[in-house]
Amino acid sequence: MSKSSEPIKGKAFVLGKNVDTDQIIPAAHLVYSLEDPEERKLYGKYALSGVPSQESGLPQGNIRLTKEDETESEFKIIVASDNFGCGSSREHAPACLEIAGIKAIVTSSYARIFYRNSVDGGFLIPFESYEDLSKEVHTGDELEIDQENHILKNLTQKKEYKIKPLGSVADIVHAGGIFKYARQTGMVAER
Amino acid sequence: MGMTLTEKILAKHSGNDRVSPGDNVWVDVDVLMTHDVCGPPAIGIFHKQFGEDAKVWDKEKLVIIPDHYIFTNDKYANRNVDILRAFAAEQDLPYFYDVGTDRYKGVCHVALPEEGFTRPGEVLFGTDSHTCTAGAFGQFATGIGNTDAAFIMGTGKLWVKVPETMRFVFEGASLPPYLMAKDIILKIIGDIGVDGATYRTMEFTGPGIKALTMEDRMTLTNMAIEAGGKNGVVEPDEVTDAYVKSRTDKPFEKVYSDPDAVYHSEHFYNIEELVPMIAKPHSPDNKATAEELEGTYLDRAYIGSCTGGKLSDFRAAAEIIRGNKVKLDTYIVPATTEIARALETETIYGTPLIDIFREAGCKIGNASCAACLGGPSDTFGRLNSEEVCISSTNRNYPGRMGSKQAQVYLASPYTVAASAVTGVITDPRVFIQQTVI
Numbered sequence: 001m002s003k004s005s006e007p008i009k010g011k012a013f014v015l016g017k018n019v020d021t022d023q024i025i026p027a028a029h030l031v032y033s034l035e036d037p038e039e040r041k042l043y044g045k046y047a048l049s050g051v052p053s054q055e056s057g058l059p060q061g062n063i064r065l066t067k068e069d070e071t072e073s074e075f076k077i078i079v080a081s082d083n084f085g086c087g088s089s090r091e092h093a094p095a096c097l098e099i100a101g102i103k104a105i106v107t108s109s110y111a112r113i114f115y116r117n118s119v120d121g122g123f124l125i126p127f128e129s130y131e132d133l134s135k136e137v138h139t140g141d142e143l144e145i146d147q148e149n150h151i152l153k154n155l156t157q158k159k160e161y162k163i164k165p166l167g168s169v170a171d172i173v174h175a176g177g178i179f180k181y182a183r184q185t186g187m188v189a190e191r
Numbered sequence: 192m193g194m195t196l197t198e199k200i201l202a203k204h205s206g207n208d209r210v211s212p213g214d215n216v217w218v219d220v221d222v223l224m225t226h227d228v229c230g231p232p233a234i235g236i237f238h239k240q241f242g243e244d245a246k247v248w249d250k251e252k253l254v255i256i257p258d259h260y261i262f263t264n265d266k267y268a269n270r271n272v273d274i275l276r277a278f279a280a281e282q283d284l285p286y287f288y289d290v291g292t293d294r295y296k297g298v299c300h301v302a303l304p305e306e307g308f309t310r311p312g313e314v315l316f317g318t319d320s321h322t323c324t325a326g327a328f329g330q331f332a333t334g335i336g337n338t339d340a341a342f343i344m345g346t347g348k349l350w351v352k353v354p355e356t357m358r359f360v361f362e363g364a365s366l367p368p369y370l371m372a373k374d375i376i377l378k379i380i381g382d383i384g385v386d387g388a389t390y391r392t393m394e395f396t397g398p399g400i401k402a403l404t405m406e407d408r409m410t411l412t413n414m415a416i417e418a419g420g421k422n423g424v425v426e427p428d429e430v431t432d433a434y435v436k437s438r439t440d441k442p443f444e445k446v447y448s449d450p451d452a453v454y455h456s457e458h459f460y461n462i463e464e465l466v467p468m469i470a471k472p473h474s475p476d477n478k479a480t481a482e483e484l485e486g487t488y489l490d491r492a493y494i495g496s497c498t499g500g501k502l503s504d505f506r507a508a509a510e511i512i513r514g515n516k517v518k519l520d521t522y523i524v525p526a527t528t529e530i531a532r533a534l535e536t537e538t539i540y541g542t543p544l545i546d547i548f549r550e551a552g553c554k555i556g557n558a559s560c561a562a563c564l565g566g567p568s569d570t571f572g573r574l575n576s577e578e579v580c581i582s583s584t585n586r587n588y589p590g591r592m593g594s595k596q597a598q599v600y601l602a603s604p605y606t607v608a609a610s611a612v613t614g615v616i617t618d619p620r621v622f623i624q625q626t627v628i
Binding site for chain 1: 215228229231232235239240260265267268270271317318319320322334335336337338339342345346348350352385386389390419421474564565566567568586588589590591593595
């Protein structure tokens with residue numbers, strides 16, 4: 001779907017650094033169809049199921065992204081430390097987070113293939129923060145991302161942080177992915 | 192101002208005289224590779240976006256190599272191979288290496304060179320992060336997702352942000368007898384960190400690199416992604432020429448970095464001064480020397496994958512294992528069927544490698560990715576509980592080889608084999624001094 005520049009609101013889910021793609025979606029689960037409307041929900045069920053329990057939902061830990069037997073999460077925004085999404089090229093990683101209901105991620109840095117897949121597949125919006133916010137934000141805090149002014153608001157803690165503009169990928173993000181962007185710019189014929 | 196090898200390839204493939212780091216360019220793709228995990232969703236997106244009757248942009252340039260979840264009873268995994276098979280038939284693809292046939296190859300990153308698809312100067316994309324392996328042949332090769340692969344299937348093009356290049360210069364005449372390329376790359380990753388090369392090219396050069404075989408160079412570029420690199424690359428030379436020309440008649444044009452190319456940074460090493468290295472759980476940059484970890488508890492040893500399952504990797508392991516019994520459950524998984532066959536014919540003092548492993552009590556699996564990335568629960572060698580494993584593979588984040596309770600130590604095949612024989616982490620220098628003449 002297209003990603004508007006409206007504010008993104010929702011509860012935070014906080015993770016540490018080097019959360020790799022095997023933690024985001026363990027390899028045993030990469031077999032489900034992403035097209036079948038029922039089967040694809042399994043990706044929401046298992047999203048972030050590879051994160052060691054004590055590091056899942058910081059600072060407390062032992063919090064699941066999606067509750068047992070559910071496929072959609074109450075959390076909407078992931079806040080994490082450096083190198084989020086390192087490891088494999090599996091596009092199932094940003095896809096499973098979108099299926100679980102995640103709208104945006106805010107981290108201090110990304111691994112490049114995860115970042116690219118998030119943008120080109122139009123799954124969610126990968127924002128970068130200037131500092132590591134994973135020690136500031138608590139899982140469950142109510143957040144709001146003001147895309148126009150590049151600000152992350154923590155409504156629970158009444159704090160604000162500047163985040164980086166999307167830069168050269170903004171057009172692809174707001175088009176909703178590489179195919180929509182390519183159609184808008186005439187690279188690929190309209191269907 | 193000159194250009195690096197990577198910049199030159201991207202300039203040529205985007206129709207530009209020159210490109211600079213940070214430029215976004217659309218490049219023409221020479222080869223797109225996909226496999227059984229990411230192929231089916233890429234095919235789904237291709238049909239959705241270009242139509243049910245759409246044809247791929249160039250069937251000579253699309254290579255499909257099922258390799259991940261092959262020897263399993265998982266119904267979803269087997270369905271994914273069926274999807275590839277149907278697509279190959281529908282598109283009349285000449286380069287589909289189907290499971291259960293004589294054409295079946297095994298691990299894509301080792302199969303691509305064997306089948307002549309890694310050619311200097313070209314652009315190769317693959318739906319797998321270790322696609323960067325092919326940079327060993329002096330080409331631009333990197334991993335992409337399903338959506339980007341579907342885009343290439345329909346258009347033959349993809350946008351690329353031109354990366355800055357980090358240059359790693361190696362002095363030294365040859366690798367010491369106890370050292371492998373795996374030790375070199377674990378040392379580099381340990382030094383710069385798992386995000387030390389994010390968005391960048393890692394270019395490996397110098398006399399120490401020229402002295403390496405093609406398989407050694409592949410081990411280096413293979414793990415560029417473990418430092419976050421976009422691609423890894425080695426300048427082509429007569430070693431590259433000899434390998435590529437033995438595998439394909441297709442012409443290629445070698446490309447070299449200019450002497451006045453601009454680099455992000457330069458890093459200097461001497462291959463003769465390095466020692467056997469290990470990455471401790473749970474990160475490829477959690478470095479230690481094998482000597483420092485001597486005696487560490489282990490349950491299992493694993494030799495396989497695109498990183499550590501090539502013929503030279505098994506030859507190295509067999510040198511140490513020969514004449515011994517393994518004290519750990521030791522899994523041997525050749526990357527490809529060609530390597531599996533070579534294990535029967537390659538010998539040390541007249542004994543085939545496969546017999547050396549069998550007589551030592553190793554368990555031998557079929558060519559595939561197997562337990563390197565865990566996979567379905569019935570995968571050969573998978574860590575299903577709290578096992579502690581020493582492995583010649585590439586990644587050791589929590590859960591990588593199966594259970595997130597397991598622990599994985601990454602090391603060279605020499606170090607894995609030495610540890611398999613003693614039952615605890617062991618510096619291979621002890622064995623090599625005993626056995627190598």
